[in-house]
Amino acid sequence: MNKIIYYQIIIALVLTIPFTSLAKSNYTDTKIKIFLDCEECDFSYFRRNISFVEFVRAPQLADINVLVTDQETGSGGNIFYFQFKGMNQFDQITYQVFFNSEYFFTEIQERDGLLKTLKMGLIPYLIGNTSLTEKLNIEYDESLNNYDLVTKNPDDDPWNYWLINVGGDLSFSKQELQSQKEFGSNFDLNRITEKLKFKSDLDFNRVIQEFNDDGVIIKSRITWIDSDIDLVYSLGPKWSLGAFSGYTRSTYANIDAQLKFNLGLEYNIFKWDKSDKKVFTLTYLLGLKYNDYFEETIFDKKYENIYQQNLRLYFLRRQNWGNIEATARINSFLNDFSKNRMRFELEGSFRLSKIISLFGNINLESIHDQVFLSKSILSTQDLLLKQRQLPTDFNLSMDIGIELTFGSIYNNVVNPRFD
16 A cells, blocks of 8 residues: 555656657657557557557567556555566666556546556656657646545544445336346445455346237246355465355245355465466365255255355466466365366467467356256246246356457557547
8 A cells, every 4th residue: 555655646747748740651769669458548548648659559569568457446446557568778677656546536537547657657768768858847736636636544534444335227128029127236335454354245136028929918027136245354465264154035046045154265376465467366165055945946945054165276367468367166065075066267368479369268167056946847938038047067158269460550540530
């Protein structure tokens, strides 16, 4: 948090570089070439407002690579990490700066904050390294002190880290022979510190569909209620201890009421202060689940207690060449290991060269724990309207792609007409 405070005390460094106009074909070594890897950035806006650099399409073409990652804060906002890595003549300049986007920031405020952070991060590459130095002007805007952006001492926080979020939504669509209404609500109560994390939520969702089959009205109603309370305690830079409880009601899954409680231990091979770029965790959970069903299950149960365990391996890596995220998970009943569920997820994007990029994701699941399935006969209406969970031994989804980009590396023209 001290690093964030240090960054925000800077508040408003503004670059103003009055360039003389250059012919479109007259590119010189005056401009530095940068590659920006940022999912949340408005590239058209950045190109329009940072005219003293050339934005290129591949990191191999750049003098500076900028990787932007973000993490949610305990107050509901986001911290954006800008990792600057110099190449070529700037290969000795590598560092990181921060931008704290508060939960109440509008899209424009966040966009301007990201722009300002990128400009400030470029200053060390401009000073004493290029002919742009004489055109560089740094201003400190004291008027922004009146805007409450500076991170205060936690002792001054009247809410003592507590954050409350309440919301609801309603959607409606209608055609001549069918209609759908969906509404939901949520309530979240969280308190997150470096040592202790408390998160609780209550979510409600209902979907109502109506179909007119030659004068016969067919209705479908699906209701889902879910509530969770999580308490996580930090045992050091790598270990964590957690307690998790929850309640679920789902007409789709034949769950009238489900109560669950789990205890867990987690170990991260890397320190958690590096979690914006790399995470490698091993998690073990042990717990009890009580299920009360709407209808008797395929095992002739109207209610039951289930003792279960969960082992999860999670890996995340973000670099200038791309990112990879992988999860391997296995759940099993303690009294019957044949009732289990194994899941593997892999998602990533890789820049193989200046031209070729690969991206994709795969989700593979082996399912042998659907003890909640109703033993009543599955009707055509249930099947077509997806009112009930269907029996299955597996779930597989995949998306793989390749992208080729070549041509001009200097085109920074912004023209949004007819977009």
